[in-house]
Amino acid sequence: MAMAPARSDTRTFRPGLVPGIVCLAIAAFGGPLAPAHALAGGNDLRSIASDIAHHHALPRVEALASATAALDRSIATYCDERGAGTSGTVHEAFGAALAAWMGVEHLRFGPLAEDDRYWRIQFWPDKHGQGARQLRKLLSDPSQPVPDATAIGEASAAIQGLPALERLLFGDGSAPAAADDTDRVCLLMTAIGDNLAAMAEAALNDWRALAAELDSGTGTRAGEFLASAFRAFADQLEFIADLKLDRPLGKSEEAARPRQAQNWRSSMALANIEANLAALDELYGGNAEAGSHGLAAVLDTQGPEGDYRTAIGEGLRYGATFLRERPMDMASAVHDQEQRDSLAFLALHIRQMRDMALAHLAPALGVAAGFNAMDGD
Numbered sequence: 001m002a003m004a005p006a007r008s009d010t011r012t013f014r015p016g017l018v019p020g021i022v023c024l025a026i027a028a029f030g031g032p033l034a035p036a037h038a039l040a041g042g043n044d045l046r047s048i049a050s051d052i053a054h055h056h057a058l059p060r061v062e063a064l065a066s067a068t069a070a071l072d073r074s075i076a077t078y079c080d081e082r083g084a085g086t087s088g089t090v091h092e093a094f095g096a097a098l099a100a101w102m103g104v105e106h107l108r109f110g111p112l113a114e115d116d117r118y119w120r121i122q123f124w125p126d127k128h129g130q131g132a133r134q135l136r137k138l139l140s141d142p143s144q145p146v147p148d149a150t151a152i153g154e155a156s157a158a159i160q161g162l163p164a165l166e167r168l169l170f171g172d173g174s175a176p177a178a179a180d181d182t183d184r185v186c187l188l189m190t191a192i193g194d195n196l197a198a199m200a201e202a203a204l205n206d207w208r209a210l211a212a213e214l215d216s217g218t219g220t221r222a223g224e225f226l227a228s229a230f231r232a233f234a235d236q237l238e239f240i241a242d243l244k245l246d247r248p249l250g251k252s253e254e255a256a257r258p259r260q261a262q263n264w265r266s267s268m269a270l271a272n273i274e275a276n277l278a279a280l281d282e283l284y285g286g287n288a289e290a291g292s293h294g295l296a297a298v299l300d301t302q303g304p305e306g307d308y309r310t311a312i313g314e315g316l317r318y319g320a321t322f323l324r325e326r327p328m329d330m331a332s333a334v335h336d337q338e339q340r341d342s343l344a345f346l347a348l349h350i351r352q353m354r355d356m357a358l359a360h361l362a363p364a365l366g367v368a369a370g371f372n373a374m375d376g377d
Contacts, residue, residue: 046214049222051292052229053211056283060103061112061207065200067093067100072193079186091266094169097196098162098268102275106236106283109228111206117199120153121161124262125243130158135167139184146187149194163263165192170265227367230295233283234362236276237354244273245347248334256334269330273346274323281316284357298364308360315353322346 074093101122104112112118123131134156138144152160168189214225248261248269261269286294299309326342333339362368 045219045222045226045298046217048293048295048297049214049225049229050211051286051290051297052283052294053207053214053225055287055290055292056294057104057107057110058204058207058211059287060100060279061107061200061204064097064100064104065197065204067097068193068197068200071097072190072197075186075189075193079190082186091169094162094165095266095268098166098263098266099271099275101162102272103279105272105276106232106279108232108235110210110225111203114206115199115202116157117203119157119161121196121199122163123157123161124163125247125260126158126163130156131164131167134159135164135188138188139182142184146184147191148187149191149198152188152191153195153198160192160195162196165189165196166263166265168192223366226295226298226365229283230357230362230365230367233280233295234354234357236280237350237357240273240276241347241350241354244269244276245343245350248330249340249343249347250334253335253337253340256340258331258334261330261334264331267329267331270323270328270333274320277316277320277323277350281313281320284316285313295361295365299361305360305364308356312353312356312361315349315356319346319349319353322349 071090071093074090078087078090105122108118112121126132138146138159147155158164168185214222244262248257248259248264250256258264262272263269282294284294284296286292286297296309296313299305301309322342323346326339328339328342333343
């Protein structure tokens with residue numbers, strides 16, 4: 001299997017900028033980042049940062065590496081057998097890899113941000129349809145060689161990752177594009193699968209190195225990590241509300257845009273959000289099974305702050321439960337007023353969780369919130 005080259009610098013935290021979401025700035029510190037009060041339960045920044053790296057990020061990136069490797073193998077089997085009873089299997093493998101990605105989609109810093117891995121794995125939103133145009137051009141010109149995994153890893157991010165593979169596997173959502181399989185389609189799917197697996201494995205190795213560095217680092221280092229993790233937390237909440245919910249809903253039923261939903265071809269738009277909220281709940285509250293802390297460990301458990309600490313966690317779990325108890329498909333939900341109202345309520349609820357976190361969790365972490373003028377889309 002060809003491996004795409006990967007560059008990494010785990011010493012740099014660079015949260016990605018996503019259109020329409022809040023931009024947070026770390027306050028300048030002359031020494032270790034310190035909350036305004038003693039950390040709850042005697043916890044320290046290093047232990048919280050280490051817990052998040054070891055018990056939140058690492059297991060989830062491991063799951064991504066495993067799922068993309070399995071997807072890569074499934075594509076190979078599908079193409080070897082030319083779809084003989086294997087289309088369902090490759091679709092299941094794609095769904096598992098996508099779910100694993102949604103478990104780390106909020107980690108827009110550290111190893112997943114290095115070498116543009118984040119956008120190369122999931123180039124979305126693709127507001128100008130770059131992926132569709134580039135795939136059509138690539139597949140319609142038989143005189144052009146189909147790139148292998150190394151070449152695809154150096155190509156446009158729009159044709160490298162999960163959205164490009166989804167288009168090849170699911171077409172317009174009514175039938176798999178690969179049903180009319182050609183050698184070129186299979187060569188391209190194989191290259192994308194190889195490249196995805198290589199990127200996930202490289203990110204995993206770098207997360208392992210970063211976790212080890214945090215174990216031996218300083219309070220300042222841990223503080224930088226936690227501030228970046230908080231950015232990721234707040235940004236993802238806004239990302240869900242603005243782009244995953246409001247964008248496809250539109251201003252009215254008539255103005256709904258179901259094909260603006262994330263992964264609409266594979267009907268995974270709302271399952272993605274449920275997975276996102278479960279991941280954010282763990283980042284916030286910690287991994288109970290592992291006995292590890294999350295970001296909320298910086299908040300005092302007593303008094304009003306303890307009430308907010310509990311409310312944010314309960315709010316995140318409520319959002320995931322809300323979707324689980326109301327099975328919907330985004331494509332039809334945007335045209336059903338009752339379901340539209342439910343999803344609009346969910347977007348409002350998610351923004352309230354974000355606002356509460358900005359008001360109470362950000363100051364405890366020494367993070368100042370501000371807003372950038374975005375493109376308005």
